[in-house]
Amino acid sequence: MIxxxxxIIFLIVGFAAGAGGGIMLMSPDKDMPKxxxxxxxPKKEKSAKSKKKSKDDKASAYEYLKxxxxxxxxxxxxxxxxxxVTMSLSIETKPGIxxxxxxxxxxxxxxxxxxxxDHANTxxxxxxxxxxxxxxxxxxxLLEVARKDLGEDVSRVLxxxxxxxxx
Numbered sequence: 001m002i003x004x005x006x007x008i009i010f011l012i013v014g015f016a017a018g019a020g021g022g023i024m025l026m027s028p029d030k031d032m033p034k035x036x037x038x039x040x041x042p043k044k045e046k047s048a049k050s051k052k053k054s055k056d057d058k059a060s061a062y063e064y065l066k067x068x069x070x071x072x073x074x075x076x077x078x079x080x081x082x083x084x085v086t087m088s089l090s091i092e093t094k095p096g097i098x099x100x101x102x103x104x105x106x107x108x109x110x111x112x113x114x115x116x117x118d119h120a121n122t123x124x125x126x127x128x129x130x131x132x133x134x135x136x137x138x139x140x141x142l143l144e145v146a147r148k149d150l151g152e153d154v155s156r157v158l159x160x161x162x163x164x165x166x167x
Contacts, residue, residue, distance in 0.1 A: 066090040088160040111145035
């Protein structure tokens with residue numbers, strides 16, 4: 001008899017726990033009468049807007065442009081590919097050069113790939129390749145290429161992701 005009632009008890013307890021969790025996670029605005037919710041929202045919006053303005057002023061000083069595809073760099077040892085390194089890059093620029101950036105992206109990718117190949121050939125992706133000093137050197141070389149192609153509007157090259165897969 002208990003074996004037949006046990007699934008029903010679990011079902012009821014599960015349903016009650018789910019309903020209780022849903023009620024607890026409900027936003028406070030739904031619990032308030034409409035008049036109180038209407039009074040509460042403008043205050044939140046004002047503070048959010050003022051915070052957003054100060055953040056936007058700082059953020060608008062730069063624009064972040066992502067290169068559309070990842071870079072794949074082979075690591076060669078003893079005349080064989082011993083690993084593949086994949087990287088995603090973005091650049092930090094002054095606003096307004098997005099159109100110029102995408103117009104010369106193929107040229108920029110070519111320059112970045114050459115820097116990445118040189119870095120791989122000098123052992124930059126061997127061992128602890130994610131050390132700060134190692135990545136700082138790589139970022140500096142990538143920045144030189146970006147500034148050569150886009151000018152001084154580029155302030156930094158950002159490494160968004162890096163992964164190494166040994167073969």
